[in-house]
Amino acid sequence: MGLRGLALVARAHYKVGSTPASDGCMHDTTATTSKIHPPGPLVVVRAASVRFGGLQALEAVDLTIGAGEIITLIGPNGAGKSTLVRLVLGVLKPNTGTVERRAGLSVAYVPQRLAIDATLPLTVDRFLDLPVRRTRAKKTAALAEAGVTGVERQPLQTLSGGQFQRVLLARALLAEPDLLVLDEPAQNIDHLGQIELYELIAGLRRRRGCAVLLVSHDLHLVMRATDRVICLQQRIRCAGAPEAVGKDPIYAELFGKRAAEALAFYPHHHDHEGERVVPLDRARER
Secondary structure, X not given: OOHHHHHHHHOOOXXXXXXXXXXXXXXXXXXXXXXXXXXXXXXXXXXXXXXXXXXXXXXXXXXXXXXOOEEEEEOOOOOOHHHHHHHHHOOOOOOEEEEEEOOOOOEEEEOOOOOOOOOOOOEHHHXXXXXXXXXXXXXXXXXXXXXXXXXXOOEHHHOOHHHHHHHHHHHHHOOOOOEEEEEOOXXXXXXXXXXXXXXXXXXXXXXXXXXXXXXXXXXXXXXXXXXEEEEEXXXXXXXXXXXXXXXXXXXXXXXXXXXXXXXXXXXXXXXXXXXXXXXXXXXXXX
């Protein structure tokens, strides 16, 4: 992917407080104070249906994303998860139905994958300046919050899978989003790294107050962070708290009986103060 492809990905980030400068670039002019997120819905999808030719990608989907809420979207391959994400981002319009976004909403997107041309001379520092040039202090702080430091001068192609995902997350955080959208963020990361990443996401909600829409195929891991699970297969098949969805017969129908049985052995408890998830037996000991 060249600079043109990176620019297309950058369009998924709503611009916040940026102005053109005399050098022809966009510069970040936002203040460094914590952002206040008013309560209430950020995005409301009503009876949205999407068709691509003869393919029904989504059918009469209703979804409301509230301020400060973590929602996980799960479903088998081809269920329409990416299509629903594109509706939320505003890069796709439904054939029928509506999508409403709060006025002035700031949305940041972390893609499922981003292939970088091996010949493209792009360091982490330069990547973080796309599409808006940021101050060094803000870039350093975002990388630290995402859990990856000392990589500013490294070419993107030399990063590990986990480092690269965290750099993508840092770039999204620079937009100071009201809504953070992450499409399969744990791909190409080992199991321990996945757990750490989901704990990081939960901590971001606690510190920043932003809402998170998370696309995943593994309910075991997202149970650590999510408030609500949406199970999608062209239409919403089931929704609710992770424990309730895991026990729903529709979950077993979509993901298999063994997956549902395995999930039954994963009881958990939300520690909202620390945004961590601990087993129920440890929770009782507190």
